[in-house]
Amino acid sequence: MSLQDRSTSLMAGRGAADRRKWLALAFIVIAQLMVVLDATIVTVAMPAAQVDLGFTDADRQWIVTAYALAFGSLLLLGGRLVDLFGQKRAFLIGLAGFALASVLGGVAPSFATLILARAGQGAFGALLAPASLALVTTMFPEGEDRSKAFGVFSAVAASGGATGLLLGGVLTEYLSWRWCMFVNVVFALVALVGAAAVLPRLTRAARPRFDMPGTATVTLGLVAIVYGFARVETAGWSDVVVLGSFAGGVALVTLFVLVQRRVTHPLLPLPVVLDRDRGGALLALGLTSVGLFGLFLFLTYYLQVTLGYSALMTGLAFVPFPLAIIAGSTFLSSRLLPRFGPRVLIAAGALVAAAGLLILQALSVQDSYPAVVLPALVVMGIGVGLTFSAAVSTSTFGVAPGDAGVASATVNMVQQVGGSIGTALLSSIYAGAVTRYIGARPSTQALSNAAAVHGYHVTFAVSALALVGVAVVGGLLVRRVRDRASAAVDHDQVSVAVH
Known part of the structure; x- marks a missing residue:
């Protein structure tokens, strides 16, 4: 074979490997979307499930809490299991387990069974989420492809909550709340079959001890x-x-x-999180989650309670948000991140997102969607997309392959804990603002609506402050990783795909 023929054959092989890699990313993204949207899809379905299964208002929170407890507490364990089992195997096990737990939830004859299913989803999600991110980290170790891949992955991670609201509204209104569980089986089967066929087999470092x-x-x-x-x-x-x-x-x-x-043999090697760039990016992700969860929670209340939107209309109202995130994290971030580095994008994106939250200060008891909510969602979506893509990419950059799973789990963990903090803190702030606004005045519907809107104003202002904090963290802690990445990457620390 001539030198030219060998060169042509080599280029063709690389082209096929690249296509296979991007196809694998598509199935990884489907799995990640399933995990992320499951955190919000059930919130729309809860009223119908409550009527069907007969649980109380006090019990209702456990539908969310059971998932959050299992997912948040088992993430680091799941990440280390990814390193023990191998990324592809852990990914497939996580998909299969999540699907089975979703089937159990869909056929649940009682509230207890539903809670058990939600805990199962959280447990397998704690394996699936770090496996997904670890696969992206090792398949796209450097360069422009890494920026594009993390832009796509981050778009799904940041917009999945809004997607869950829309999908939950459609399924609940036209089918049944049980389909908010069964739909995960569709996602899981597509991702499972596709990933089994196209995911590369990744060599890994020596298996870590437990x-x-x-x-x-x-x-x-x-x-x-x-x-x-x-x-x-x-x-x-x-x-x-x-x-x-x-x-x-x-x-x-x-x-x-x-x-x-x-x-x-530590579960979480401390250099993974004590590295200045990774630590700063993780802190930025946690603070971003505080503001993001506040947006979903209280803007949903505003649309449904104050304006009287149906579940479906509420889901449709959020559609511009994931579209804006996609624009920010893929089209903009993939071009800007290699040029300016993560420090600039994290800080600038957070300030843009904070500006979007401040637009919501113009909310009123009248329908403010076209003039206020819509532009706020677009502005905030672009900002969150920029921040998430840069922060997620930085938080896994340069991690040895033997620690890729636990590093990816840490990314998910800080988002989960940040969301839990945001939900609790902002709920308390909202309740206090409403109580102070009403004071000793006699309660009327008009006063209640005005007090609620005042509470939203205060809550969104606090969320904006959290995002300003993200900008400060990004500006002070995260360096220009672009310079380090472009200078050299230790290829001994990068898993090799074997086809």
Whole structure:
């Protein structure tokens, strides 16, 4: 074979490998979308499920809490299992388990069965989410392709909540609340069959040993912290159980850090998060989640309670948000990130998103959607898209392949904890603002609506402050990783795809 023929054959092989890699990304994104939208799709279905299964208003929160507890507390364990099993195998196991748990939820004859199914979804999601991100990290280690891939992945991660609201509204209105569970089976089967066929087999470093003390302390600690924030919404900040959960959780997480400094094979190698760039990016993601969860929660209340939108109309109202995120994280970020680096994009995107939240200060008891909500969603979506894509890419940059799973789990964990903090904190701020606005005046419907809108104003202002904090963190902690990335990447730390 001539040199030219060999060159042509090599180029053809690389072209086929590239196409296979991007097709694999499509199936990974489908799986990630399923995990992310599942956190919000059930919120639309809850009223119908409550009528069908007969559970109380007090019990209703457990549909969300069961998922959050399992998902948030098991993420680091799931990430290390990804490193133990291998990324492809963990991804497929996570998909299959999530699908089975969704079937159980769809056929649930009782509230207890539904809660068990939601916990199962959270547990397998804690394996699937880090496996998804770890696969993207290792398949796209550097360069412009990495920026594009993380732009697509981040668009799904950031917009999945809004997509869940829309899909939940459609399924509940035209089919049944049970289809909010069954639809996951469709996503999972498509991703499972496709991924099994096209995902590359990735070589991995020596299999890490299992850190049992670290696993026990961090899992129990995260359970306590997430449960504490979930309970705040109904019991308040002064509740003994809430305070005990926080104290116990902080103590266990502190013990976890001490354990990680001493054990030979830590569950979470501390350099993964103590690196200045990765640590700054993770903190930025956590703060962004505080503001983002506030948007979903309270803007949904405004549209449905104050304006009287149906579940379907509420979902449709959120459509511009994921579209704007896609524009920010794919079209803009893929071009700007290689040029300016993550520090500029994280800070600039956060300030743009904060400006979008400040637009919502013009909300009123009349229909403010065309003039206020729509432009706010577009502006905030573009900003969140820029920030998420840069922060997610930076938080996994330069991680050794043996730690890719647990590093990816850390990304998901800070978002989950940030969302839990945001939900509890902003709910308390909203309730306090409404109470102070009403004061001792006699209650009327007009006063209640005005008080609610005032509460939204205060809540969105606090969310905007959180995003300003993201800009500060990005500007001060994250360096121009672009310079490091373009200078050299240690290819000994990058998994090799074997086709």
